[in-house]
Amino acid sequence: MPDGVIAGFLAPHAPHFLYGENPPQNEARSRGGWEVIRWAYEAARADLERLRPDVLVVHSPHWITPVGHHVLAVPHLRGKSVDPIFPNLFRYHYDITVDAQLAEAIVEEAGAHGLLARAMRNPAFRVDYGTIVTLHMLRPDWDLPVVGLSSHSWPYWDGPTPDEEIREVDVLGKATRAAIERLGRRAVVLASNSLSHRHFSEEPDPPDDMSQEHHYNDLGYRWDVRMIELLRAGRTREVFELMPEFTREALPETKSGSVTWMFSAMDYPEVPGKLYGYGAAIGTGNAVMGFDLTDSIVAGR
Amino acid sequence: MPAVSAFLVPGSPLPLLRGDEPPYRPLRRALDEVAGRLADSRPDVLLVYSTRWIAVLDALWQTRPRLDGVHVDEVWHDLGDLPHDLRVDTDLAHACVAATNAMGLRAKGVDFEAFPVDTGAVVANALLNAGERPIPLVIAANNIYHDGPTTERLGALALSQAEHQGKRAAALAIGGLSTEFHRAEIDLSDDHISDPAKDELNRRLFDLLAGGDTDAIRAFLPEFSDRARGDQHMKHLWWLLGASGGVQGATLQAYGPDYGSGAAVMEFTTVSEQAVETPRPGATAVAPGANRGAPVWQAAMRPGRRRAAARSWSRPSP
Ligand SMILES: [Fe+2]
Numbered sequence: 001m002p003d004g005v006i007a008g009f010l011a012p013h014a015p016h017f018l019y020g021e022n023p024p025q026n027e028a029r030s031r032g033g034w035e036v037i038r039w040a041y042e043a044a045r046a047d048l049e050r051l052r053p054d055v056l057v058v059h060s061p062h063w064i065t066p067v068g069h070h071v072l073a074v075p076h077l078r079g080k081s082v083d084p085i086f087p088n089l090f091r092y093h094y095d096i097t098v099d100a101q102l103a104e105a106i107v108e109e110a111g112a113h114g115l116l117a118r119a120m121r122n123p124a125f126r127v128d129y130g131t132i133v134t135l136h137m138l139r140p141d142w143d144l145p146v147v148g149l150s151s152h153s154w155p156y157w158d159g160p161t162p163d164e165e166i167r168e169v170d171v172l173g174k175a176t177r178a179a180i181e182r183l184g185r186r187a188v189v190l191a192s193n194s195l196s197h198r199h200f201s202e203e204p205d206p207p208d209d210m211s212q213e214h215h216y217n218d219l220g221y222r223w224d225v226r227m228i229e230l231l232r233a234g235r236t237r238e239v240f241e242l243m244p245e246f247t248r249e250a251l252p253e254t255k256s257g258s259v260t261w262m263f264s265a266m267d268y269p270e271v272p273g274k275l276y277g278y279g280a281a282i283g284t285g286n287a288v289m290g291f292d293l294t295d296s297i298v299a300g301r
Numbered sequence: 302m303p304a305v306s307a308f309l310v311p312g313s314p315l316p317l318l319r320g321d322e323p324p325y326r327p328l329r330r331a332l333d334e335v336a337g338r339l340a341d342s343r344p345d346v347l348l349v350y351s352t353r354w355i356a357v358l359d360a361l362w363q364t365r366p367r368l369d370g371v372h373v374d375e376v377w378h379d380l381g382d383l384p385h386d387l388r389v390d391t392d393l394a395h396a397c398v399a400a401t402n403a404m405g406l407r408a409k410g411v412d413f414e415a416f417p418v419d420t421g422a423v424v425a426n427a428l429l430n431a432g433e434r435p436i437p438l439v440i441a442a443n444n445i446y447h448d449g450p451t452t453e454r455l456g457a458l459a460l461s462q463a464e465h466q467g468k469r470a471a472a473l474a475i476g477g478l479s480t481e482f483h484r485a486e487i488d489l490s491d492d493h494i495s496d497p498a499k500d501e502l503n504r505r506l507f508d509l510l511a512g513g514d515t516d517a518i519r520a521f522l523p524e525f526s527d528r529a530r531g532d533q534h535m536k537h538l539w540w541l542l543g544a545s546g547g548v549q550g551a552t553l554q555a556y557g558p559d560y561g562s563g564a565a566v567m568e569f570t571t572v573s574e575q576a577v578e579t580p581r582p583g584a585t586a587v588a589p590g591a592n593r594g595a596p597v598w599q600a601a602m603r604p605g606r607r608r609a610a611a612r613s614w615s616r617p618s619p
Contacts, residue, residue: 067376067482067560080415085357087413116486122378124371126417150375201446202407203358 002294003184005177007051008262009044010231010273010289012194012253013060013133014281015083015090017041020208023140027091033208040277040288041137047274047290048138051188055099056139056146057106057176057265058190059169060130061256063150069110069172072096072127072148073103073119083129089207090129092136099145102187105179106147113175115168120150134192149176151256166243169257173264180265189265191258195227196220196250196285203282216283223250224278224285231273231289236263253284269293302464303546303571306342307472308335309510309538310429311564312353312421315489317428318380324492324558329428331555331566336429338568339436344471346390347430348459349440350452350540351421352476352533356442360401360455363387363418363440364394364410374420385423390437396462397439404458406451411442421475429473436471439463441540449522449539456543472544472571476537478503478563479529487560495561502529503556503563510567513550515542529563547572 018026020033063070075098083090103119110117131148152168180187198220204212215221223246230239240263247255254260263269269291276288310332315322320329339347354361369386394410401408422440430436439459447455456472463470479499483492494500506525509518519542526534542548554566 063375065376066480068486070376070378082413082415082417084355084417084419087411087416091413091415116484118379120378122373122382124382125373125378199357201358 003186004181005187005189005265006053006294008189008266008291009138010287011134011138011190011192012286013130013192014286015086015129015133016281018133018136019089025093028089030208033210034281036277036279037286037288043276044288044290045138053188054186055102056135056144056188056190058131058134058192059149059258059261060128060192061151061253061258062128062130065150065152068116068118069152070118070120070150071103071106072098073100073121074098074123075100077127079126081127081129081132092132094127094132096127097145099147102179102183102185103147105183106176109175109179110172113171115171130192134190153256166260169261170264173261176265189262191262193258194253194284194286195224197253198251199283213280215280215285220250220285228275228278228287232275234270234272236268236270266291266293304460304472304544305344305469306339307541307545307569307571309474309541309565309567310425311477311559312351312475313559313564314374314377314420314424315559317424318377319489322489327555328557328564328566332428335554335566335568339429339471340432342471343469344436345468346393346463347436347438347471347473348544349422349438349473350537351419352443352537353419353421354442356444360406360408360444361411361442362394362397363389364391365389365412366391368418370415372418372423383423385418385426387418387426388435388437390439393439393463393466397459400458400462425473425475443533443536449534449536452536452539453543456540460544460546472541474537474541477532477559478565480532480562481530483561492558492560494558494563499529507553510551513548515547545569545571
């Protein structure tokens with residue numbers, strides 16, 4: 001099988017999914033919940049296993065770095081990550097092996113591509129929940145080295161504008177691919193993003209009361225379905241043509257750039273995406289999808 | 302009773318971690334001076350709002366007695382660790398939670414070991430409150446769906462609750478000004494405000510704050526936020542307007558860059574005590590000119606009622 005970027009997954013990171021799993025690493029306990037997404041991740045895990053990657057590379061919107069693009073580059077990161085938004089759901093003890101050589105190569109390539117990029121080499125750094133939830137849901141054994149990239153867009157600011165950010169993460173994706181190819185890694189790239197992102201402002205009590213879970217509004221749901229249909233059909237170019245309108249109307253989390261980065265790292269393939277599942281988390285729309293560049297998933301169907 | 306002192310300080314770690322670099326020296330010197338001014342005002346509690354503690358569900362107040370650990374900034378992780386040990390006035394924080402709920406805004410206390418206290422609160426506490434007897438804090442989160450007036454009401458509520466408990470309060474707004482960061486690598490010793498137009502807007506804001514006309518300040522803050530990409534819609538200043546009990550002027554102690562964006566240290570003159578209505582027990586103190594009775598703004602929560610201006614702060618977690 002070839003080296004390089006071999007696949008990508010759209011892998012959203014609401015802490016609710018991990019909370020619903022009750023893994024031993026998480027202090028918070030649930031009665032389950034969000035099963036449709038969790039079953040989707042189960043199927044995605046099996047396909048990821050078949051791909052036999054060397055490394056998982058994830059771009060997270062919850063490591064927010066308004067100055068530059070940052071890359072986790074400490075060989076071993078251990079600690080406790082408490083979600084500042086949902087501390088009641090996510091208090092996770094992590095133990096992460098990082099492909100620091102690849103991380104440094106991505107920083108070098110990003111710099112060579114004209115971006116402001118930095119390696120994060122501080123072992124006391126707290127890893128964000130976007131990175132952790134996506135990685136845990138796809139690979140709960142944590143037996144593959146990973147690389148984590150920050151989001152340059154501070155979502156609550158007007159700047160950088162979506163256009164500016166798309167240009168930046170497009171270049172970051174190219175730099176990521178160049179580093180992966182230079183080192184000959186078999187890498188899977190992960191976009192830690194939900195789709196439509198309007199959400200409730202009050203939490204159900206208890207938080208895992210699934211009778212309270214639904215899509216925030218019809219507009220967001222319909223936009224998500226439209227984008228998912230295009231992705232399933234491999235109509236990647238149309239997805240990105242629609243992205244500005246999608247961003248305006250559905251306020252998707254993709255605004256932070258993870259999906260654009262992932263597709264850029266894959267060189268915008270027109271391959272049919274495999275939908276594992278779609279559902280709501282506190283009102284947001286979440287699709288788990290895979291994009292196989294090796295045909296191995298297709299062969300396994 | 303108005304706050305015994307009130308300050309605006311930056312949330313950036315650069316004046317703490319690189320205070321010897323020429324661009325940050327004035328900010329650092331001013332912060333060191335303000336630490337003395339704060340102590341001289343002999344507060345029993347410091348009412349803190351930091352733009353970088355982002356919340357999206359409910360109005361959150363820290364209720365953990367001690368917030369200790371080592372924080373590493375998301376951007377400036379290479380410049381050093383930020384050990385911290387913040388003390389919270391839990392009696393007052395719980396009273397604020399109850400009063401916020403009573404005001405019709407759902408509120409919660411936050412009490413979790415290893416909760417990631419934001420860089421702004423950690424840095425401000427290290428620079429202003431590192432004495433042997435640290436001033437206990439009350440810290441409110443920046444819920445991105447709260448607008449300026451709502452944040453002012455939360456600040457006023459905290460002040461009122463402090464007074465109800467017989468405590469002398471100081472108000473602290475932690476956050477930036479214009480937020481246009483450099484997009485290319487610069488040496489920290491060359492840091493400067495990246496955009497002259499935003500520099501001009503920052504200076505206009507200082508003039509208004511120094512003038513102490515709170516209605517004019519309130520009127521300008523939205524314009525400033527739009528044109529200067531003001532830090533989190535400048536809600537830290539709205540907080541200060543409420544938590545101070547009202548201001549009648551301010552002194553600019555220092556102004557400088559935070560990797561291209563704007564940062565300032567200001568000390569405010571609070572309104573004289575006589576000018577403030579004595580609040581009824583449990584009621585929210587409102588400074589003269591405050592928009593009393595303004596509804597809590599939650600329009601963004603309802604489909605189809607999101608304000609156009611809310612776009613930039615409408616893309617939160619999970
Ligand atoms: Fe998120």
